[in-house]
Amino acid sequence: xxxxxxxxxxxxxxxxxxxxxxxxxxxxxxxxxxxxxxxxxxxxxxxxxxxxxxxxxxxxxxxxxxxxxxxxxxxxxxxxxxxxxxxxxxxxxxxxxxxxxxxxxxxxxxxxxxxxxxxxxxxxxxxxxxxxxxxxxxxxxxxxxxxxxxxxxxxxxxxxxxxxxxxxxxxxxxxxxxxxxxxxxxxxxxxxxxxxxxxxxxxxxxxxxxxxxxxxxxxxxxxxxxxxxxxxxxxxxxxxxxxxxxxxxxxxxxxxxxxxxxxxxxxxxxxxxxxxxxxxxxxxxxxxxxxxxxxxxxx
Numbered sequence: 001x002x003x004x005x006x007x008x009x010x011x012x013x014x015x016x017x018x019x020x021x022x023x024x025x026x027x028x029x030x031x032x033x034x035x036x037x038x039x040x041x042x043x044x045x046x047x048x049x050x051x052x053x054x055x056x057x058x059x060x061x062x063x064x065x066x067x068x069x070x071x072x073x074x075x076x077x078x079x080x081x082x083x084x085x086x087x088x089x090x091x092x093x094x095x096x097x098x099x100x101x102x103x104x105x106x107x108x109x110x111x112x113x114x115x116x117x118x119x120x121x122x123x124x125x126x127x128x129x130x131x132x133x134x135x136x137x138x139x140x141x142x143x144x145x146x147x148x149x150x151x152x153x154x155x156x157x158x159x160x161x162x163x164x165x166x167x168x169x170x171x172x173x174x175x176x177x178x179x180x181x182x183x184x185x186x187x188x189x190x191x192x193x194x195x196x197x198x199x200x201x202x203x204x205x206x207x208x209x210x211x212x213x214x215x216x217x218x219x220x221x222x223x224x225x226x227x228x229x230x231x232x233x234x235x236x237x238x239x240x241x242x243x244x245x246x247x248x249x250x251x252x253x254x255x256x257x258x259x260x261x262x263x264x265x266x267x268x269x270x271x272x273x274x275x276x277x278x279x280x281x282x283x284x285x286x287x288x289x290x291x292x293x294x295x296x297x298x299x
Contacts, residue, residue, distance in 0.1 A: 001198060001199055001200075001201060002016050002139070002140060002199065002200060002201065003129075003176065003201060004035055004201065005201040005202075005203055005288065006020065006029060006143065006144055006201075006203045006233075007032070007033065007035070007036055007203065007235065008234070009031065009032050009064075009166075009232070009233050009234065009268055010099055010264070010271055010272055010273050011030060011031055011032060011232060011233075011273045011275055012030065012231070012234075012237055012272055012273065012274050012275065013027035013029065013030030013031050013229060013230070013231045013232065013275050014030075014032075014096060014228055014230050014241070014274060014275070014276040014277040015027035015028075015029075015030075015227070015229045015231070015276055015279050016029060016228050016229075016282075016285075017229065018210075018227050020062050020064070020065045020208060020210045020229065021064060021065050021068040021162065021293075023208070023210060023227065023228060023229040024065055024068055024072075024206070024208075024229050024231070024255070025068070025072075025211050026229075027206070027230065027231040028072065028180055028206075028231055030041055030231075030275035030276055031204075031231060031233065032233075033204065033233065034143055035100060036076075036144060036203065036204065036221070036233070037076035037077075037078050037081055037144055038077070038078070038142060038195070039077045039078065039137040040079055040143075041074055041076075041078045041143045041144055042078065042079055042080040042081075042082075042129055042141055042142050042143045042290060043078045043080070043081050043082070043142065043143070043144045043146065043150065044082045044083075044084055044113075044138055044139070044142040044144070044145050044146070045066075045069065045070075045082070045083045045084065045148055046059075046064060046084055046085065046086075046099045046100075046115070046145060046146065046147050046148065046166050046169050046170070046244055047061050047083060047084070047148050047149070047169075048060055048085070048148065048149035048150060048165045048169070049059050049061070049085030049086075049087050049092055049095045049096070050087055050089050050090075050095075050218055050219065051087055051088070051090045051092055051095060051128065051167075051219055051256065052089075052090050052095050052098040052099070053090030053219050054098075054099055055150075055211075056222050056223060057213075057219070058150050058152065058211040058212055058213035058217075058221065058222075058223035058224070059150070059210075059213070059217075059218065059219045060095065060099060060150070061148055061149060061208065062208065062210075063099060063100050064104075065106055065208065066083070066101065066104060066148065067104050067108060068107045068149060069146075069206070070083065070104070070105075070110055070178045071108070072299055074110075076109060076222050078144075078192075078200055080111070081110060081111065081161050082110070082112070082113050083105060083110050083111070083112050083242070084111075084112065084113045084114070084115050084116030084122060084136070084169070085112075085115060085136060085169060086113065086114065086116045086169040086170060086171070086172065086173065086184070087116065087173070087178075088168060088173060088178060088179040089178065089219065090178075092114045092115075092116055094292070096112070099257070102213060105272070108203065109117060110271065113136060113137060113138050114141045115123035115136045115138075115139075115169055115170055115172060115284045116172045116173040116174050117136070117137075117172060118134065118136060118137070118172070118174070119136070119137045119174070120134035120135060120136060120137060120175065121134070121135060121137050121139075122134060122135075122142050123135045123200070124199070125192075125195040125196065125199055125200055126193050126194075126195045126198060126199075127188065127192055127194075127195040127244055128188065128191065129183075129184035129185075129187050129188055129191075130183060130184050130185055130192055130195075133171050133172075133175070133176070133229055134172060134175055135170055135171070135172070136170070136172065139170060139200060140253055142205045142258050143288070144204065144208065145200065145201065145203050145204075146203065146204040146205075146288065147162040147163070147165050147166045147202045147204070147206065147235065148162065148165075148203050148206045149162060149164075149165035149206070149207055150207070150208050150209075150211065150212060150213065151207050151209050151212040151213070151223060151230075151242050151245070151246070152207065152212065152213035152217030152218055152221065153213060153215060153216065153217050153220055153246060154216075154217045155216045155217065155218075155220075155254075156189045157189055157190065157193060157255070157284075158190075158234050158248070158253045158254070159242065159243055159246060159248065159256075160217055160218055160240070161205075161207045161239040161243075162205035162206065162207050162235045162237065162238050162239055162242075163193060163197045163201060163202065163235050163239050163243040163255065163256070163259070163261075164193050164255075165195075165198035165207075166190070166196065166200060166202055167192065167193040167197060167200075167236075168185075168193070168198065168199050168252060169194065169201075169276075171185060171194070171196075180240070181298060182287075190248045190253075190255040190258075191252040191255070192256075192260060193255040194255040194258045197236075197255070197264060198259070198262070202235035203233060204233055204284065205230075205231065205234070205235035205238040205239070206230075206231045207229070207230045207231070207238060207239070208228075208229045209224075209226040209227075209228040209230070209240050209242075209245065209286065210225050210226060210227050210229065211224055211225045211287075212224055212226060212245075212246075212290070212296035214246070214266070214290050214291075216298075220299075224286075224290045225289070226285060226286050226289045228245075228277065228282060228285070228286070230242055230245075230291070231273070234265045234266050234272075235265060236259050236260060236264055236265020236266060236270045237265055237266040237267070239253075239256055240256065240265075240266070240267045240269070240272065241272065241274065241279065243256065244269075244282075244283055244297060245282060245283055245286045246286075247287070247295075247297065249297065250267045253295060263287075272290050279296075280296045280298070283295070283297065283299075284296055284299075291296075
């Protein structure tokens with residue numbers, strides 16, 4: 001691992017509001033993150049900017065919610081603040097322009113780094129095929145890495161949430177190709193996501209369900225607007241909660257199960273403190289909107 005995570009906490013915040021920005025503020029308000037960012041900190045947000053499909057399709061993050069996150073981080077006065085992305089299905093700059101992110105970044109005066117290009121360093125991985133990859137040096141220079149994405153059912157990864165977003169945004173398409181399949185990532189995708197999560201710490205995981213994607217992601221599914229957003233400093237715990245909302249136990253998602261088994265994060269619900277919305281209520285609310293019928297795994 002490049003370094004230790006900045007904070008440890010078993011608290012997961014679920015914000016619920018039709019305004020995604022308000023749901024973000026609510027979820028972050030439950031978390032003990034007062035010491036996460038200060039004027040000595042370099043912060044990098046890894047935003048899901050996979051392709052040019054618009055946010056209302058559940059493919060990429062909401063622009064105004066990204067703006068809200070930017071303003072939240074700027075209020076902490078970090079030493080350096082970077083928004084980054086590494087599109088797999090298009091040129092990242094085209095994604096910025098097509099969805100107006102470029103205007104937001106310009107208005108908020110935030111530095112942007114395209115993770116698909118260098119300057120690079122070599123990141124060693126515990127993966128049988130991709131034993132190392134070049135990675136933009138901002139990942140090594142960052143004191144705090146924030147993963148911000150939408151929740152999706154995924155055709156290969158089973159689920160795309162905070163960990164998968166980080167793991168597939170960072171490898172540079174300049175080297176791995178579009179959609180990052182040239183050097184073996186997708187020959188063992190779960191193994192690659194697992195290896196990336198062990199190598200690169202996520203200090204704050206933010207997963208929006210407004211909208212989320214069901215069906216077949218990362219871009220061909222159906223967007224469902226559930227008014228919820230999940231956040232926490234333990235990305236494994238955040239993704240465990242997100243899996244439940246989709247109807248999965250963590251055992252159903254190979255990379256998540258392996259990370260829990262290895263102690264990278266918390267996957268035992270008895271040890272996760274969910275604030276804001278009770279998990280069973282969140283499961284029922286999500287399933288009702290997504291599938292037309294209320295259900296919860298442990299009901």
